[in-house]
Amino acid sequence: MRRWNGWGDDANDFPLKASGLAFLRDTLGPGRPLPDATWEQVLARVPASRLPAHPLVNTAADIRVRHARGQSLPDWLAMRSGEFGVFPDGVAEPESADDIRALLAWAAEQDVLLVPYGGGTSVAGHINPPAQEKPVLTLSLARMNRLLSLDRESQIARFGPGTNGPAVEQQLREHGYVLGHFPQSWELSTVGGWVASRSSGQQSLRYGRIEQLFAGGSMETLDGTLDIPTLPASSAGPDLREVVLGSEGRFGIISEVALRVTPLPEHESFHVAFMPDWPGAVALVRSLVQARVPLSMLRLSNAEETRTQLTLAGHEQLVAWLERYLSLRGCGEGKCMVTFGVTGERAPSRRLLADVLRRIRRAGGVNTGRLLGRKWEDARFRSPYLRHGLWEHGYVVDTLETSVDWARVPTMVDAIETALHGASGEGEKTHVFTHLSHLYPQGSSIYTTYVFRCADDYATTLAQWRKMKTAASEAIVAHGGTISHQHGVGRDHAPWLAAEKGARGMSALQALATHFDPQARLNPGCLLQEK
C-alpha cells in the first residue's frame, strides 16, 4: 500500500547500506533520528470538514490526510512530525470531464477553493491546501487513468489526466508504443501533473520534455472548456498549449491529455564512462549534445557525486577494483562519471555507441561498459526511497535544480554548492554533490543533492532547511538560472519566480490568472503569490 508519510509503496524498502552509513557518519557526524508520529495520532488531529455535502466529495479523515501533502522536505517533516497544519476539507475523485465541470460549478457556487491533485509527488508545495477561511476541496484525478484512444498513423495517444507513469507505459506497450517520459517520480506522478508542472524525464534527450510530448487536450475552466486541438505545428497566434503547460492548476483542471508517442525501440542500453576531471567532462558532454549526437540520455556527475555514488553503491571490493583500474587509466581523484543511453533501431544504435565511445576516448575518458549502466537502470526510480534510509539514521536529504546556458554552468554549480555549504547549521556540515541531468545545445540543467543531520527537533530542522533552500535559491536567481528546470514553481519557489519572469512577465501571468479565475479559487498561492 502507498505510504501516507513518505514515498511509494511500503513493500519497497531500500535501507542505507553499512558502507553508506559509515560514510555519512565520517562526513557529517552521527545522525539524530527524530520521532515519527503515528497514523492514529495524525488522524486524531484532522478537524471537522467545512464543506457542504456533495455526492462526489469524501470528507473522511483518512483520505484527507493522504491528500494533504506532497514530497518536499517541509512536507516530509510535516508528515513525520504529524504537524500537518492544514488538511483539505474533502477529496473528490471525478471520473469524467463532466464530473470535473460539476465540481467546478459547485465550488464557485459554494465559495470553495480547489486544489488539483495528480500523483501527489510535488516537491515544491503544489498540492498543499492553503490556510484560508474558505474550505478547500482537493480534486484528485486518480480515477481518470486510462488510455482513451490511440491514433497509430499520427502517433497520438489520449489519456485521462490521472494516469501515472507505469500505467501510461503499460497501456502503450500493449499496442507497441512508448511515451518515454521518465521523471524520477515516474512511479506515482501523472500525465496531468507532468503537463501542469512542465516536467522533464530522464530520457528527454530522445523523447523531449513534456512540452514536446503534449500535443493538445482539454482544460476545464470556471467558464467552460478550453479545448486544444492536436496540430503538428501552427503559426496561428500564441500557443495555448504553452499556457496550459506550467499553469499549475491556476487556470483550470486538465481533463484530457493528447501525447506524442513512439513505437517501442528495438534496442536500449545504458553505459557508464569516466572522465579525469570536471572541466574536461563538461567540455565532453557539451560537445556531444552540440554535435546533436542522438543519445537518449546523458548525465554527468561531478567529482563529489561520483565519489558518493561509488561509496553508497556497496560492493566495496568491486568498487576498489574499479577505482584502481580507472586510476591506472588516468581517472583518479576528481574523476567524473558520465552515464548515457542508446535507444533506437539496432544497427544505428550500434554505430552510435561506437561513435560515442570514440569521442569519449579522444577526450581522455574511460568506458567501463554496461555493468554500471545496468545498475543505473535498475535504480533509476529508486532515489526518492533514499530519504527513508537516511531518515531512519537521523539524516535528511533534499535536492534542488535549475538550468542555465553553457557559459554559466561551471559558475552556477559552484554558486549553488557554496551557498548550501555556507548556510549549514552552526557547527554542522552539509554533504553536497551535483550532476548535469538534462543537456541541451544551449545549456544544461544542474541538479544538486544535499544531505545534513537532523537538528534536535523538527522546528529547528525545518528552519535549517529553509535557510539552505533560501541561500541556494538566491544563488540560482543571482546567476541567471531558472528557479526550476523540472520541479515547477508551486508554493515553495513562488518567491523567486519574478526574478525570471520580470515585472512585466509577472503582470501578464497575473492577468491570465485573473482572466481564468477572478476570485482566485483555483489553487491560490501556487505559482503566483497572492497580493
Added chain:
Amino acid sequence: MRRWNGWGDDANDFPLKASGLAFLRDTLGPGRPLPDATWEQVLARVPASRLPAHPLVNTAADIRVRHARGQSLPDWLAMRSGEFGVFPDGVAEPESADDIRALLAWAAEQDVLLVPYGGGTSVAGHINPPAQEKPVLTLSLARMNRLLSLDRESQIARFGPGTNGPAVEQQLREHGYVLGHFPQSWELSTVGGWVASRSSGQQSLRYGRIEQLFAGGSMETLDGTLDIPTLPASSAGPDLREVVLGSEGRFGIISEVALRVTPLPEHESFHVAFMPDWPGAVALVRSLVQARVPLSMLRLSNAEETRTQLTLAGHEQLVAWLERYLSLRGCGEGKCMVTFGVTGERAPSRRLLADVLRRIRRAGGVNTGRLLGRKWEDARFRSPYLRHGLWEHGYVVDTLETSVDWARVPTMVDAIETALHGASGEGEKTHVFTHLSHLYPQGSSIYTTYVFRCADDYATTLAQWRKMKTAASEAIVAHGGTISHQHGVGRDHAPWLAAEKGARGMSALQALATHFDPQARLNPGCLLQEK
C-alpha cells in the same frame, strides 16, 4: 532597388518561360493582363498626414507608399491598381530600444495607432494600416539590423529585430555559424517578423521552427519592457516566449531577439527522387520522419505539382528524357516528386544519404541524383518572383497552407483542392497543386498553390480571389487544420482563428491583448478582430 509594387529587388527578373505560358494557356485559357498604376499616380493619391511632428517620424509620401502593403494577393492587386485605400500617416525607423520606447510613449500621448513593420513580406495583412479615425504610424525596424553579440559556448546570437535573412546568415557566417531559418521570404523577412508571426523555414526539419530557435529577447510594451532570459529549458510556469511568438504586434514591439545558432555544417546537399503514386509517397515520407531519419529538408509534391514543376522548368528535351527514364522505372503518370536535404558532418551525411536512398528504393521510388536538387537549391527563394512573370501575362498566383495530423493529410489535401476548384469563377478554371513542406512525426503542413486568370477588372479579380480564399479557409477549419502553419494570422486569417482556438482560447488571447494594450493602439485588427 526594392520594388514598390511587387516582390524583391527590381534587378531580379524571372519571366515566365514560353513552355510555361503555353501550359497555362492550355490549362486556363489566354490570360487577361490588367493595367498597372504608375508610381507617380500612386504618390499623387497619398493624403496629407494626420500625425503631429516628431523627430523620428517621416511623413513623406514615398516612404508611406512603400510601407502601406505586404505581399498578399489583395496587397498585390492594391499596389498594381494603385487603389491602396489606406496609407500610414508616417513611418518611423527607430535605431534602438530607447527609440522604440520613446515612440510608444509618444503614440500613447498623441493617441496614435502603431503598426510594427519588419520586412513587409506578410501574406496575411499583418502590416496593413487599419482604416480608423486615429492616425497610424508604421514603425519599421529596418535600422535595427545587426548581430549584437555571439556566445559561442552557449551557441546564442543576439540580433536587432530588423535583421533580414541574408544579413543574419552573412553576419553569422563570418564567425562560422548558421541560423538555418529559411522561409521562402528569407531575402526580405526579418528576425522580429519571424518571431511575431511564428514562421517556419525550409530546413525546419534540422534547425527547428522559429519557436525552437527563439531563445529569448525583449519586447517593448506600452507599460515597460518584457525581458525574456535565455534558458535552455524551464518548468517555471507558462512560457512567455510562446506568448511573444505569434503576438503579431498586438502586445508590444520586439526590440531584441536571441537565437540558437549552429556551427556551419561540413556538408550540405539536396536531392530529388520520384515515387510512383501519392499514397505510396505519403507513406514513404511519413515513415522517414517517424523513424527520425535526420534529414535537413523533406518535401513531397503531389502529382499535379510534380507535373507542373517539370513543365515550368523549361529544358523540354531534358525533362522528356527524365520522364521516359522514370516511366521505365515505374514512375509514370501520377508520379510524385520527393525533394530532400542532407546537412551535417561529412561521414554521417554520407551514411544518411545511403540509408535514405535505400529506404526510397525499398518503397518503389527512383532517385535522380543531385541535378534536380541543385535546381531546387538555386531556385529556393525565387518563387515569390513568379507572380511577376504570371501577372505580365494576365494570370495571378496565390498560395495557402495549413497543417494536420497524418491521419487527416490525404482528406485535407483533397478538401482544399476541391474547394479551390469549386470556387472558380463562372466558366473559369483554376490550376491547383500541393506539396507537403514541413513534416513532423505527428503530421505535416500542406501547401497549396493556385493560379487563375485575371477577371476583366481589378474589383472582380479581387472578389474572385476572396471567394476562393474563403472556400479554402472554410475547408481547412472544417477538417481540423490550423488556419496557418507558417504565414500567421494577420488580418486575412483572423475570421478563422476562433475555429482553432475555441471561445475559451480566444477570450484568453483577448485578455492578454487587453492587458498589454487596453486602448488597442498596437496593430488593431491583426490577429484578434476588434469587437
